[in-house]
Each structure stands twice: as C-alpha cells, then as structure tokens.
Amino acid sequence: MSGVLYGLGLGPGDPELITLKTVRLIKEADVVAYPALVGGDSFARSIAQEFIPEDCIELSIEIPMAVARAPAQAAYDQGASTIAQYLSEGLNVVVLCEGDPFFYGSFMYLFARLSGEFTTEVIPGVTSISACAAAVAAPLSSRNEVLTILPAPLPTEELVARIGVSDSFAIMKVGRHLPKIKRMLDELGLTQYAHYIERASLPNQVVLPLEDAPEKAPYFSMILVTKGNDPWL
Amino acid sequence: MSGVLYGLGLGPGDPELITLKTVRLIKEADVVAYPALVGGDSFARSIAQEFIPEDCIELSIEIPMAVARAPAQAAYDQGASTIAQYLSEGLNVVVLCEGDPFFYGSFMYLFARLSGEFTTEVIPGVTSISACAAAVAAPLSSRNEVLTILPAPLPTEELVARIGVSDSFAIMKVGRHLPKIKRMLDELGLTQYAHYIERASLPNQVVLPLEDAPEKAPYFSMILVTKGNDPWL
The missing domain is CATH 3.30.950.10 (Tetrapyrrole methylase, C-terminal domain)
Structure with missing residues (x-):
C-alpha cells in the first residue's frame, strides 16, 4: 500500500505558531521534505527543526530562484519523482511549507504532480x-x-x-x-x-x-x- | 501591576489546528473569556475545552444576534468592563477567538475598548x-x-x-x-x-x-x- 503525502503549513516563522496537528505529523513522518535555496538553506526546515525525527529520511528540494520558470519547475519534477518513489514504498512523506500550503505556497507544484496518483492531505497553517x-x-x-x-x-x-x-x-x-x-x-x-x-x-x-x-x-x-x-x- | 490581555486565534474548529502558543497561553491563563450565544453555547469554548485549566475563572460574554448593532455593542461594553477589572487585579486574561482574532473576529471590539489601557497581544490563528x-x-x-x-x-x-x-x-x-x-x-x-x-x-x-x-x-x-x-x- 502506498504512503500518504502531507502538505504541512508551518505558519509564519515562530515555531510556536505551528499547529498541534502539523507537529504530530512531522514527528510521525517517515520522510520529511522541504524546499531550499540552491546551496541548501531552508527556512521551512529551520521553523520545524525541533520536531523533525532523528531517524527520518530528509529530502531537500533545491529550487533555483530565477525569473525564468522552467528551472524551478524542473526541480519540482525531480522532487516529485523522488517523493513518488518513497510513497510507492509505503512511506509517509510530509512536505514542510512556510505559512499555509495553498496560500502562495510552492507546495501546490508538488500537489499538482502527485495528488492524482497518491492520497494527499493538506494541513492549513497560519498565514x-x-x-x-x-x-x-x-x-x-x-x-x-x-x-x-x-x-x-x-x-x-x-x-x-x-x-x-x-x-x-x-x-x-x-x-x-x-x-x-x-x-x-x-x-x-x-x-x-x-x-x-x-x-x-x-x-x-x-x-x-x-x-x-x-x-x-x-x-x-x-x-x-x-x-x-x-x-x- | 496589571495583567496582560491576549486574543487567541483557535483556528477553524478542529482542536488539533490550534497553535502551540495558543495552547500554552490557555493553559497558563488566570481568566479564560469567550463569546457565546445568548443562552450560553460557545463554539470558541468547545474548540479549546480540553486545554482550559480547571482552576481558572471563566467569563462567558453573551452576544445578542440581532440586525441592530447596539445590543451586541452593549454586551462588549459589559464584557470589556469585567475584563478590565481582572486585568487591574493583575490577572492575565485570554479571549478565545474562532479562526484568527483580526480576521472578521469579534475580538476586535474588545481590543478597541481595552488595548489603549492594557498591554494586549494577539496570537494569530488558522483562518x-x-x-x-x-x-x-x-x-x-x-x-x-x-x-x-x-x-x-x-x-x-x-x-x-x-x-x-x-x-x-x-x-x-x-x-x-x-x-x-x-x-x-x-x-x-x-x-x-x-x-x-x-x-x-x-x-x-x-x-x-x-x-x-x-x-x-x-x-x-x-x-x-x-x-x-x-x-x-
């Protein structure tokens, strides 16, 4: 059976503004994925870091910041393909999202690629x-x-x-x-x-x-x- | 020294969508206030009930639902006056707010009456x-x-x-x-x-x-x- 994909809203930045549900789902996750700048800094990961399980798989999706959209979309393609593999193996994958996943969030690009094939749930966050x-x-x-x-x-x-x-x-x-x-x-x-x-x-x-x-x-x-x-x- | 007034966003209704900060402030509160329908039902209280301390003072502010606005505003006057008394005694007062306190929330009527005189903090919630x-x-x-x-x-x-x-x-x-x-x-x-x-x-x-x-x-x-x-x- 495939795993479940979760888009988790982390809120605006203060780790105390994360919801109980998002904290629980991070702690229970098999795979914790997050967007990052090329080079590795991830604001999303920094918000949630105290709740990320030590034994989980971490997946950093490095998104090029450019006016042209194709390079970023190629990065989402690659990230989605790695996530799909984990889900197919039955692992649950959470994607850490600054703010609310569906409010100007990059999660929607992973959602567009994966929600047709895998059970996907979005947990809203403070904007x-x-x-x-x-x-x-x-x-x-x-x-x-x-x-x-x-x-x-x-x-x-x-x-x-x-x-x-x-x-x-x-x-x-x-x-x-x-x-x-x-x-x-x-x-x-x-x-x-x-x-x-x-x-x-x-x-x-x-x-x-x-x-x-x-x-x-x-x-x-x-x-x-x-x-x-x-x-x- | 006066107490602090907190407007706490509870999110849309699922108690798991409350933030860690709001849970902490409810648990630490001296006085827990909330809007209620005349007769006593309070959706806000029902969302937060598992976190309300047994030994706190509860204050239900019953708001008449009417097209005319004066009766509701009179209820906010009375609620604000009771809250002001608790704050003056040095007690911290949290007001439970459905959703986000400043997003179409009734907390703003208490805020308008009390924030000039007392330290007031708003904790945002999921809308x-x-x-x-x-x-x-x-x-x-x-x-x-x-x-x-x-x-x-x-x-x-x-x-x-x-x-x-x-x-x-x-x-x-x-x-x-x-x-x-x-x-x-x-x-x-x-x-x-x-x-x-x-x-x-x-x-x-x-x-x-x-x-x-x-x-x-x-x-x-x-x-x-x-x-x-x-x-x-």
Whole structure:
C-alpha cells in the first residue's frame, strides 16, 4: 500500500505558531521534505527543526530562484519523482511549507504532480497576513468589509484598480517593488493607513509606519493597509 | 501591576489546528473569556475545552444576534468592563477567538475598548479560508494572483465589481444569501470553479461542488472560487 503525502503549513516563522496537528505529523513522518535555496538553506526546515525525527529520511528540494520558470519547475519534477518513489514504498512523506500550503505556497507544484496518483492531505497553517496584522495590532477586516491580497509585482494600474474596491488590503512580496508601492500609496492618500512589516513573528521582526520604511526591502516583506469602515472600532 | 490581555486565534474548529502558543497561553491563563450565544453555547469554548485549566475563572460574554448593532455593542461594553477589572487585579486574561482574532473576529471590539489601557497581544490563528482550501484540495492563490475575501451580505453589484478584478475569491457568511450568490456566479459563468463548504475541519464538514449545494446554508458556510491562471498548475 502506498504512503500518504502531507502538505504541512508551518505558519509564519515562530515555531510556536505551528499547529498541534502539523507537529504530530512531522514527528510521525517517515520522510520529511522541504524546499531550499540552491546551496541548501531552508527556512521551512529551520521553523520545524525541533520536531523533525532523528531517524527520518530528509529530502531537500533545491529550487533555483530565477525569473525564468522552467528551472524551478524542473526541480519540482525531480522532487516529485523522488517523493513518488518513497510513497510507492509505503512511506509517509510530509512536505514542510512556510505559512499555509495553498496560500502562495510552492507546495501546490508538488500537489499538482502527485495528488492524482497518491492520497494527499493538506494541513492549513497560519498565514503571514494574520501574523502581520497581529504584529501591527490592527484588525484586518470586520463585518462586511472586503479584504484583498495583492502581489507587489503586478503593474501599478492593476494594483490601483483593485485597491479602489477594497476596504483593507495586504501587498505581498514587496522586495524591490517598495519604491513603486510607496509612490502609489502616497498618490492614493493611503500612506497614513499603511504599515511595513518584515519577518512577522520572528525575533528580528520589523514593524514600521510605511513612511518610516527602509529604502530596501527583503522579498518576504509586506505592506498592510487597514482603512476599515466599522464605526464601532 | 496589571495583567496582560491576549486574543487567541483557535483556528477553524478542529482542536488539533490550534497553535502551540495558543495552547500554552490557555493553559497558563488566570481568566479564560469567550463569546457565546445568548443562552450560553460557545463554539470558541468547545474548540479549546480540553486545554482550559480547571482552576481558572471563566467569563462567558453573551452576544445578542440581532440586525441592530447596539445590543451586541452593549454586551462588549459589559464584557470589556469585567475584563478590565481582572486585568487591574493583575490577572492575565485570554479571549478565545474562532479562526484568527483580526480576521472578521469579534475580538476586535474588545481590543478597541481595552488595548489603549492594557498591554494586549494577539496570537494569530488558522483562518476558515485556509481550512476551506485544504478541504476542497484547491490552491487559493499562486505567484502574482489576486485573492479577495468578500462577505456575502454585500449587494450583488458590489460583489460583481470585486470579482471582476480577482483571480480567486472566497465568499464568507453565505447563510441566507446562498440563492443570490448562486445566481450571480451562474450569470458570471463561474459555477464550474466554485465549491460550497460548511464547518471546514470539523467531523461534520461538508464540501460540495456549488451546483450540488443544499437549498439552505448555515451562517458559517463559505463559497470558494479558484480560477487561478498559473499554467504550471
């Protein structure tokens, strides 16, 4: 009988924000797989490390970071093929996923390749959006408000169109797009409602009003704009 | 010295989807508060019950369910005033929150009343959105896709405008709005991408293609529309 494939949401980075279910499944795993940068550093593994069994098989899937998508997809092909072999041998495989596996996560590329053939279960995790709102101490959305999640690489005119029909919004993957986003929010008169967040929930977390944001932002930074309309808040 | 107020995200309903941090803070709490229906049933308490210390003080905040908002706000006034008294006595108070405290959660009404005066910390939780995507086994959003969270009570024309500029979206609080939402998604040609979910992560979870959804939906039901555009998925 084949093993089961699990996509495990680890939450935003603080190991204490892992769920009980994900901890249990890591501890019970035969094979623990995770994405890593080429060279070997894996943020996912670092979040979960204290729960990884000593006697499990570890599988690091090194993903090239490039604008062209084919090299990364080739890495997922290779990772999926190794995982398929373990599953076929009856071993259970857990894939460690930063945040939530189905929320802008790379697990979906393994899911697309393997879930047709093998029993697959996804365990949801705390997203970076929730962690950022907690860090800023600002409610994301209440009652009948609209919340939109926007990736910063989108063209400015597409961002503006979506912001116009949102009450609150999060801009993800800010990185090198920070100057463009700052300019846009300034022109929209929204800077006063905006916060800049880096590494939410980690010891070196940074939370600043957007106007005090640094010149350069890492890829995993976010801008949260909460202009809720609830008169009771 | 005053106690600390914690808003604890419990996740979508499965007690195993509570984070390690929230479990620890419940176990250490002097006072455990939670919202309840008038009469006493509390979904939040039922999720967390196995972790509530036997010797803690429990505070049930009964919230009237009514279209008029003043009665509920009066209940938050009263709950906040009781909590303030405990905090002033140096007791730590945790408030149990379904899902994530700042994601459409009632905790924000206590937060608005108390965080100015008392040290307050929010512990993020897994949202029902992530739990629904895991239940449907459908990625929410990848790469540069836009994800929008829409409350079903909004007028149809407002929903349509927001759907037009989203790749994937979740419609929350479906309840009695189900016929309106079904009609709208049909007219937009989106029914084929839509799933109906009730009580995600609980033993009596329901997941159905939207076309098979029941006639009547409970308040805590959701429709997830995932029409992602990533050619690699």
